Amino acid sequence: MTKTPLDDFLEFIDQKHGEESWVSLYKKISKDDKSEDGILYSTLVSQNATERAMSQSSWDLMLGGGAPGFVIGSENGKEVVTYLPQSDSEYRRVVLYREFHGRKDNYFEISEEFRLFHNLYLDQKSSTYLAFDDAGDEIEVIKMTPSEIKIRKRYLRSFMAATQTNLLLYFEVTRHFTSNIHYKNDIKTDSLCVTLYSGKSYSEGFSFFARALGKKLIRCEPIEKSGIWPFTQAKSYEDFIISGDLDSPIAYSCDPDGLANYFGANPHAPHYLTPVFFKKEVMQKYYSSSDYEISDGHLSRKGSWSLRLDNNTSGYVSVFLGDLGRDLPSKEQIYWKSFNLIPDSHSISETNYQRSFLGNFYDPESAEHQFKHAFVDVQEACSKVFGWSIFLPLADKDTHFLNSIRSMLTCEQSEFDALILAVAKITIDSVNVKELRKHLDQGDESKSIVLLELFLQNLGIQNHDDFSSFLRGVQSVRSSGVAHRKGTEYDKVIAKLNIDKDNYQAEFDEILSKFVSLFKAIVKAI
Known part of the structure; x- marks a missing residue:
């Protein structure tokens, strides 16, 4: 030029x-x-x-x-x-x-x-x-x-x-x-x-x-x-480990059109319903963003995609090979692949088996889903009988606390703290104090846990003392170690509740299960 x-x-x-x-x-x-x-x-x-x-x-x-x-x-x-x-x-x-x-x-x-x-x-x-x-x-x-x-x-x-x-x-x-x-x-x-x-x-x-x-x-x-329909590019599919061992893993494409099914397609290929297993940590990305919704057996991104999965097992999740290809966008497949596990002795949950293969209605096995189901049930039961819910609805800026409640993905102290805070926020901190005071004819001095204790006693729940001790224990863990700096008081509370600090995952599931028992007891009593 x-x-x-x-x-x-x-x-x-x-x-x-x-x-x-x-x-x-x-x-x-x-x-x-x-x-x-x-x-x-x-x-x-x-x-x-x-x-x-x-x-x-x-x-x-x-x-x-x-x-x-x-x-x-x-x-x-x-x-x-x-x-x-x-x-x-x-x-x-x-x-x-x-x-x-x-x-x-x-x-x-x-x-x-x-x-x-x-x-x-x-x-x-x-x-x-x-x-x-x-x-x-x-x-x-x-x-x-x-x-x-x-x-x-x-x-x-x-x-x-x-x-x-x-x-x-x-x-x-x-x-x-x-x-x-x-x-x-x-x-x-x-x-x-x-x-x-x-x-x-x-x-x-x-x-x-x-x-x-x-x-x-x-x-x-x-x-x-x-690049716009009908000229969109063909979707790409990742290979996932479906069998073998650490030395010789066997992987296969999740392209659903290349898999076997019950109608005779691709008879030499793995079946569409071959389970693929993943580390539990694969879910961390989705729990940490309000853009995703996680429920019993289902993961979705608002306005975009959805995936059926088995999240009723402890320590891992699984997805059918064909569903990975059919439902997950290509870039999400790449993300999931990084958490792919050797099948080893893993198996799908009884919940998934009953629902997917026998077509039965079946309650979730995971403490996370049991908690959320029971929480909804106790709220609806109280509203139907008394005209008010036992726990106040969360403010819009606090709804993430309910969505975040889950079985722990790691054994980290930080995750345990965050989940204790969340479960306390939607239960103990959200007790409908005003309506309980009126219902129990109590003065303005009564606090949330005291009112719950009286409410359980009023309903005639036999082991109400155990539930009261449990609620006070959760509140103590929150107050002594989550809302404030940890010290000897926190260690005493953890020891009193027999919480194994080396196995926070199992311990938090136990906490969720006790809440489930509490909610069910209230529903049964009313």
């Missing part, structure tokens, strides 16, 4: 503009010392109009157009008025500039067609348009600031392929100099059309300017490259 006073800018246009991961569809160019100013803009152009557009360096349209309107022509000697969805005809703007001529502030917006094509969501706080991939993860597609609008290249190329339109990247940049500059030149290639010229500067403190005006062409790919 011929050397010019704007050589570095032209090199950027030629080599990088439109080729990087993010493409500037609009950008205001300026320097604080007034030595440079300019603008980048863009549009999509039809195949028919592309060669005509590239025959000259001047822009084919300006910022403020693109709105619907009428055009007047003639047909058989008569005037014909035609309505056009966009007045630019052969051009399709992705970025539109809205002008209100001083009545309101002007602003940029993204074309409705583009937003709907990719089903983009506008995050108004960050002025960012988002898409969601198969796994439900957010992807920034468009970033907007007052001085620049950038779009992720693969989403722009996808739209170009679908509409079979090419991209015109307009540019105009002016640099100012104190020394005399006289320059004029044209650059013309298959993808670049530029006019270079100079003149007297209009910027204070400078004598002359050099300006580059032109456009760059990026052609669209075939329509099959749009």
Whole structure:
């Protein structure tokens, strides 16, 4: 390329503009010392109009157009008025500039067609348009600031392929100099059309300017490259260990179309219902985010995907091989694969066996699911009999405490502390003190555990003393070691409750089971 006073800018246009991961569809160019100013803009152009557009360096349209309107022509000697969805005809703007001529502030917006094509969501706080991939993860597609609008290249190329339109990247940049500059030149290639010229500067403190005006062409790919149905890429499938041992693990693809079933398909392949086992820690990612819902035998991401799984076993979870392929997005399969276990002596739970193979209704075995089921039952029973629930509903910002309750995934002290806090928050801390005081005719001095003790006694529950001691023990663990700094008092409480600090997983399951017994006793009594 011929050397010019704007050589570095032209090199950027030629080599990088439109080729990087993010493409500037609009950008205001300026320097604080007034030595440079300019603008980048863009549009999509039809195949028919592309060669005509590239025959000259001047822009084919300006910022403020693109709105619907009428055009007047003639047909058989008569005037014909035609309505056009966009007045630019052969051009399709992705970025539109809205002008209100001083009545309101002007602003940029993204074309409705583009937003709907990719089903983009506008995050108004960050002025960012988002898409969601198969796994439900957010992807920034468009970033907007007052001085620049950038779009992720693969989403722009996808739209170009679908509409079979090419991209015109307009540019105009002016640099100012104190020394005399006289320059004029044209650059013309298959993808670049530029006019270079100079003149007297209009910027204070400078004598002359050099300006580059032109456009760059990026052609669209075939329509099959749009990546949108029916041109979506084939889903990829991971291999998972289904048998063997540590020395010779045997893995097989989870592609459901390649597995055997009860109808004679792929007789030499593993069966669709072959269980695959995973470390319990695979669930940590999902428990730690409110974006996911975990229930008895089911995991889902809101508005995205769902998976049947067996989470009623202790120490591991399992999923049928075919379900991994059918229900998990490819990137989630990769995540699960990192937790894949050798089957060894593992087996599915009785709950899963009864439900999946015998078609029976079967109560969960896991203390986690038993707790949540029993908690709902006791709330509903009290509401039905007394007109109020024994535990107050959680505030919106506290609902994560109920969702987070689970069998422990590790034996870490931090996880035990967090779960003790959660279970105390939704039970002891949420006792419906006001209604219990009225029901038991108690004064305002009575506290939550005292009221629960009296309530259990009032219901005639025989072992109410044991339940009361248990509740006080949980409250003591929370108060002495979770809500405050740990010390000798915490060690005494742990010892008094016979909690094995080396086996927090089993101990917390036992705590959940005792709560289940309490809830069931209340339901039975009322």
